Amino acid sequence: MARRRAKSSDLTKNSEETLLWAGLATSGVVSLVVIASLALAPIVSIGPDEGNRAPDFVADAYNGGAWYEFRMSDIWDWDWDGNSSESKWILIQFIDTDCPYCWEEGDEMSQYHSQWKDRVTFVTVNVHLNIPNHDSSKSEIEAFRDRTSFGTDDNDGDGCNSGRDNCLNRPGTPHQWTYVDDPSNSIFSQWELSGTPFTAILQPDGIVAWNKLKHQGQGGDGEEMSSALQRLVGDS
Numbered sequence: 001m002a003r004r005r006a007k008s009s010d011l012t013k014n015s016e017e018t019l020l021w022a023g024l025a026t027s028g029v030v031s032l033v034v035i036a037s038l039a040l041a042p043i044v045s046i047g048p049d050e051g052n053r054a055p056d057f058v059a060d061a062y063n064g065g066a067w068y069e070f071r072m073s074d075i076w077d078w079d080w081d082g083n084s085s086e087s088k089w090i091l092i093q094f095i096d097t098d099c100p101y102c103w104e105e106g107d108e109m110s111q112y113h114s115q116w117k118d119r120v121t122f123v124t125v126n127v128h129l130n131i132p133n134h135d136s137s138k139s140e141i142e143a144f145r146d147r148t149s150f151g152t153d154d155n156d157g158d159g160c161n162s163g164r165d166n167c168l169n170r171p172g173t174p175h176q177w178t179y180v181d182d183p184s185n186s187i188f189s190q191w192e193l194s195g196t197p198f199t200a201i202l203q204p205d206g207i208v209a210w211n212k213l214k215h216q217g218q219g220g221d222g223e224e225m226s227s228a229l230q231r232l233v234g235d236s
């Protein structure tokens with residue numbers, strides 16, 4: 001009996017050792033596979049350049065009804081296959097509610113949105129430039145987006161467009177998309193910007209596909225955003 005017991009205990013020990021070695025071998029193979037796939041995966045830098053993954057951020061956002069916490073990457077389709085037209089592209093615009101060119105661009109943005117809204121998600125980031133008569137607030141952002149009364153039509157610093165206009169008179173229609181507040185200009189810095197307005201187009205997976213400064217800056221090919229949308233997204 002003692003012998004048998006010893007034998008059976010040896011057998012158990014042997015099979016435990018076999019299992020241990022099998023386990024180590026498997027984890028070794030798994031590690032190699034993991035290392036190989038990490039080595040093969042393209043390294044995507046984070047930044048504002050075309051081909052980079054756009055900087056992610058979490059910030060207060062206004063959707064026309066309420067302010068809420070918005071995370072940029074929540075609207076990215078990480079598994080985008082490069083073709084599917086079900087995933088939406090992203091247009092990110094940077095403005096300051098007091099910047100005159102942003103005021104004028106309000107109309108273009110309304111037109112782009114009405115043409116592309118089914119294929120492109122619009123996000124406007126409001127920065128706070130340190131310029132005289134640029135005094136913005138969440139209430140002013142709401143009024144700029146919604147085209148509602150805020151400020152006066154006198155050039156007295158009260159309202160949008162360097163305080164020259166009541167936000168109610170912004171060119172264009174109410175903007176039916178998410179407005180993000182960037183009170184510390186941190187998103188603006190991540191995009192390495194120095195002025196507004198600025199726009200970029202992102203693929204559905206968050207990769208920068210078109211950066212305005214690259215095309216419309218010095219040495220650029222002059223491509224307009226509307227042409228870029230047509231080229232990248234296709235027929236709206």
Ligand SMILES: [Ca+2]
Nearest residue numbers: 135136159160
């Ligand atoms: Ca203002």
